[in-house]
Amino acid sequence: MALRCGIVGLPNVGKSTIFNALTTSSVPAENYPFCTIEPYMGIVSLPDPRLKKLKKIFNSEKTTPATVEFTDIAGLVRGANKGEGLGNQFLSQIRHVDAVIQVVRCFENEIVTHVEGNIDPIRDAELIETELLLADMQTLEKSINRLSKLSKKEKRYLKDYNVTKRLQSHCNAGNKARTFEEKEDELSFIRNLFLLTQKPVLYVANVDEDEITHKKRGDQIQSLFDFAKKENNVAIRLCGTLEQEISTLDDNDMVMFLEDYSLLEPGLNKLIRASFRLLDLETYFTGNQKELRAWTIKRGTTAVEAAGEIHTDFEKGFIKAEVTKYDDMIDMGSEKNAMDAGLVQLQGRDYIVQDGDCIYFHFNV
Numbered sequence: 001m002a003l004r005c006g007i008v009g010l011p012n013v014g015k016s017t018i019f020n021a022l023t024t025s026s027v028p029a030e031n032y033p034f035c036t037i038e039p040y041m042g043i044v045s046l047p048d049p050r051l052k053k054l055k056k057i058f059n060s061e062k063t064t065p066a067t068v069e070f071t072d073i074a075g076l077v078r079g080a081n082k083g084e085g086l087g088n089q090f091l092s093q094i095r096h097v098d099a100v101i102q103v104v105r106c107f108e109n110e111i112v113t114h115v116e117g118n119i120d121p122i123r124d125a126e127l128i129e130t131e132l133l134l135a136d137m138q139t140l141e142k143s144i145n146r147l148s149k150l151s152k153k154e155k156r157y158l159k160d161y162n163v164t165k166r167l168q169s170h171c172n173a174g175n176k177a178r179t180f181e182e183k184e185d186e187l188s189f190i191r192n193l194f195l196l197t198q199k200p201v202l203y204v205a206n207v208d209e210d211e212i213t214h215k216k217r218g219d220q221i222q223s224l225f226d227f228a229k230k231e232n233n234v235a236i237r238l239c240g241t242l243e244q245e246i247s248t249l250d251d252n253d254m255v256m257f258l259e260d261y262s263l264l265e266p267g268l269n270k271l272i273r274a275s276f277r278l279l280d281l282e283t284y285f286t287g288n289q290k291e292l293r294a295w296t297i298k299r300g301t302t303a304v305e306a307a308g309e310i311h312t313d314f315e316k317g318f319i320k321a322e323v324t325k326y327d328d329m330i331d332m333g334s335e336k337n338a339m340d341a342g343l344v345q346l347q348g349r350d351y352i353v354q355d356g357d358c359i360y361f362h363f364n365v
Contacts, residue, residue, distance in 0.1 A: 003296060004069045005202075005275050006097035010124055013105035014206040014240035016040075019072035021243035022268055040072040046276060047269040048283065048294060050356065053330055058287035066283045066294040068275055071097060094132075095194045099278050100201045101271070102128055106221050106237070107208040121224040125203060129176070129231075132196040136177055139195060140168040160189055171197070176231070200278045203228045204271060205237040212239040213261055236274050238267030282355035285326070286310070297353060304349035307361045317365035321347045326356035 009015040023042030046066040055063050073093045094100065104121045147161040163186050170180045176197035182190050190198070205221045217225065221237055228235035246266050249257055258265065276282070276296075283294045284306060295309050303323075308315030324335070324344050332338040353359070 004097045005099045006071045006073050006094050007101045009103035013103050015103040017240040021247040024247050058292050060292035062291045064293040066296045100199050103204045106205045136195045201233040203235040206240045284357040303351040306353045313365045314363050317363035319362040322360040323347050324358045
């Protein structure tokens, strides 16, 4: 499955700078609003040190990591739900992503103006959340009007109408769609409404070079982390200008650069992994001499569903799965040693795949 994340934020918060660092591309990042008019997209590999170790074991010619698709979306301003700024473009672009990465400015810079006049991370985060919620309320109102007419003609639409009414009351009270308590048989319908506040959010506190070198977060940054936790979302901090510089360095220079700032790894690695955790995703591996590959699945995926990620034929003709735990594969040093030690388990279609499983699927079509 493909993971799609939309990078959003107010103008001049460092959104495009972070996107540039992620994709080592050159999206305009000048000091004026709306320089990113069309959505820019980039495919980024999930940093996973396990691949390097498994490559040696499988002696694979090719390694294919799991990936994340990032979209840099036009900056949002107050009143976007009414079409202010590039509001209509923003809202249409964000409907197509799985998760929202909201960049929040937490640095002072007299040269780079803040569209709201001063630095206030919580205000900025709430502003965007409010605009998304107002857009959802408009979507629900339109759906109710449509379903009201349909339900008078055909009773089968009455259930959808009632669900939408409940959801509207929930959102009108100031609640996000993701906190709505839906029933199992309502999930598909609600998902197809493409509500913006139903998407999980990763808040990125874009800080300056001084802040990123301190283990203890500053008061404003900590308040953003507390806000994210309260919303059942996630927050990380990174320095966009540093990350963009890091992205241009070779491996040796990067190591020295990180040491100078007492950083263990590029902050973008944390961002990519946090995006996976946000959507409750994990990876399993398949490998042979031709290719070692990481596959992305939702936590709780069964073996037969995981097989379907490779090809529908694997799912249709599923027979069994040979599963070796990653740690066992590394400890044994080869598939043969793992099998001789009885560490390769035969699993059926209902086996719940675990993160890091090395799997060989048997199927017949």
